[in-house]
Amino acid sequence: xxxxxxxxxxxxxxxxxTRTTISRIEKSMSDGNSLWITVSCSFAVLVAVSISYKYLxxxxxxxxxxxxxxxxxxxxxxxxxPENIASYIFxxxxxxxxxxxxxxxxxxxxxxxxDEDDDKEWLQFWIVGGPLFMLTAWVDDVIQxxxxxxVWLGCLLFTFFWLYFPLTxxxxxxxxxxxxxxxxxxxxxxxxxxxxxxxYIHQLLANAVHLYFVWIIFMFLPAGLKRxxxxxxxxxxxxxxxxxxxxxxxxxxxxxxxxYWSVYGCLFLLMDLFETWLGRIPGFYTLVIFxxxxxxLPLFRGADKVFRKILVPLAGLQELLILRDSIQIKRQLLKDxxxxxxxxxxKSIAKFFDGEDDNSDPAVLKGEYMQSWSALNILKxxxxxxxxxxxxxxxxxxxxxxxx
Numbered sequence: 001x002x003x004x005x006x007x008x009x010x011x012x013x014x015x016x017x018t019r020t021t022i023s024r025i026e027k028s029m030s031d032g033n034s035l036w037i038t039v040s041c042s043f044a045v046l047v048a049v050s051i052s053y054k055y056l057x058x059x060x061x062x063x064x065x066x067x068x069x070x071x072x073x074x075x076x077x078x079x080x081x082p083e084n085i086a087s088y089i090f091x092x093x094x095x096x097x098x099x100x101x102x103x104x105x106x107x108x109x110x111x112x113x114x115d116e117d118d119d120k121e122w123l124q125f126w127i128v129g130g131p132l133f134m135l136t137a138w139v140d141d142v143i144q145x146x147x148x149x150x151v152w153l154g155c156l157l158f159t160f161f162w163l164y165f166p167l168t169x170x171x172x173x174x175x176x177x178x179x180x181x182x183x184x185x186x187x188x189x190x191x192x193x194x195x196x197x198x199x200y201i202h203q204l205l206a207n208a209v210h211l212y213f214v215w216i217i218f219m220f221l222p223a224g225l226k227r228x229x230x231x232x233x234x235x236x237x238x239x240x241x242x243x244x245x246x247x248x249x250x251x252x253x254x255x256x257x258x259x260y261w262s263v264y265g266c267l268f269l270l271m272d273l274f275e276t277w278l279g280r281i282p283g284f285y286t287l288v289i290f291x292x293x294x295x296x297l298p299l300f301r302g303a304d305k306v307f308r309k310i311l312v313p314l315a316g317l318q319e320l321l322i323l324r325d326s327i328q329i330k331r332q333l334l335k336d337x338x339x340x341x342x343x344x345x346x347k348s349i350a351k352f353f354d355g356e357d358d359n360s361d362p363a364v365l366k367g368e369y370m371q372s373w374s375a376l377n378i379l380k381x382x383x384x385x386x387x388x389x390x391x392x393x394x395x396x397x398x399x400x401x402x403x404x
Contacts, residue, residue: 034088037088038088038091038093039093041088041089041091041094042089042091042093042094042097043097045089045094045097045098045157046094046097046098046101046102049098049102049161050102052165052166053106053164053165053166056165056166056167057166058166058167058169059166059167059169060169060172060173061167061168061169061170061172061173063167066167066168067168070158070162070165070167070168074154074155074158074162077154077158078090078150078151078154078155078158079151083146083147083150086150086154087146087150089154090150090151090153090154090157091153092153094153094157095133095153095156095157095160096269098157098160098161099129099132099133099156099157099160100133100265100268100269101269103122103125103126103129103160103164103265104262104265104266104311105315106118106122106164107122107125107126107258107261107262107265108262108307108311108312108315108317109315109317109320110122110258111255111258111259111262111307111321111324112312112315112317112320112321112324113320113324114323114324114327116251116254119251119254119255119258120246120251120254121164121171121172122164122258123242123245123246123254123257123258123261124171124172124174124175124179124246125163125164125171126242126257126258126261126265127171127174127175127179127239127242127243127246128163128170128171128174129160129163129164129171130235130238130239130242130261130264130265131235131239132156132159132160133160133265133268134231134234134235134268135231135235136156137268137272138227139152175246179243179246179247180246180247183243184243184244184246184247187240187243187244188243188244188247190240191237191240191241191243191244194237194240219282219283219286223275223280223285226285227275227285229285229289230271230285230288230289230292231268233289233292233293234264234267234268234292234296237296238257238260238261238264238296241253241257242257242261245257256298256303256304259303259304259307260295260296260303262303262307262311263295263302263303263306263307263311264292264295264296264303266311267288267291267292267295271288308321330346333345333346
């Protein structure tokens with residue numbers, strides 16, 4: 001669909017006459033309309049990407065013919081689309097929308113959904129796409145020639161889309177062939193060492209004197225080096241932890257680091273947006289680093305707080321997150337209690353929520369809570385001690401059963 005969208009734009013321009021169209025485009029640039037053309041093309045690409053991801057069935061990237069066709073289409077698009085047209089399609093805005101903004105939205109939605117497979121799917125994307133996007137953001141500023149810049153941005157655009165395009169599933173392909181068999185076993189010991197190092201650094205920085213000297217040294221570094229340090233802190237350790245998390249069957253660590261990448265992706269975009277004006281102001285990169293550490297460390301769980309308070313409301317996914325939280329509560333309940341006691345607690349919770357929704361008086365809510373607690377104690381008192389319930393429920397409880 002992305003290729004068809006690009007071809008349609010190209011054919012439309014050719015239909016009206018290439019030279020006439022290009023001259024009109026150049027005239028519109030002088031009139032100040034080029035910004036709107038660029039934004040329109042970028043969002044058209046984003047719409048094509050979102051439609052293809054939503055309606056195409058993923059095939060786990062096993063068909064190499066599709067990869068060959070995709071690469072050929074990408075090379076032809078980057079090489080043969082006229083420079084005047086490519087400059088409006090292959091832009092930094094398009095790369096940001098396809099390589100960061102859309103993955104942030106899909107990752108936020110993945111964390112909010114009860115389905116656990118999409119958590120690991122998008123974590124696999126961030127293992128590759130996160131460092132790639134953040135470590136190549138400076139290349140566009142270095143390239144001077146417009147043609148080379150369009151080629152570079154076009155390559156980045158097709159690479160990011162290849163990672164999560166349903167017919168290629170590039171991130172899954174990288175995970176199955178590189179991350180899991182090679183990187184995972186080798187990076188896991190390094191991740192443990194870096195975890196211990198992070199704990200030691202945190203304890204060291206807790207001393208105000210040490211923190212002051214580190215800040216003084218950091219302040220004298222050039223702005224470019226400060227940026228490298230800030231990006232390295234935000235990507236290297238999370239990359240190691242994400243690789244380790246993706247290699248395990250546990251879903252909690254996948255969700256934790258997917259939440260981090262979603263929030264840190266937003267922080268990086270803000271840093272990239274404002275550093276042109278604020279990058280030389282003392283304390284800008286220091287603030288970015290401290291915010292990154294706050295988001296990263298499990299001690300603070302900052303990413304989860306920002307995710308719930310800012311990202312989820314912005315995406316309009318509050319109800320979906322509450323449903324996922326309820327499933328997590330049920331999973332923990334079934335894990336900690338035997339089947340009969342878990343059934344009692346579930347009935348008590350259901351009774352607590354089975355009431356008028358417009359009553360938010362704290363005193364009334366407290367009264368309802370005390371009634372539910374009293375009813376729970378009465379039900380528990382009727383249970384025989386010891387072998388009350390496990391004889392009834394020989395099969396392990398199913399997490400997909402009704403919540404009530």
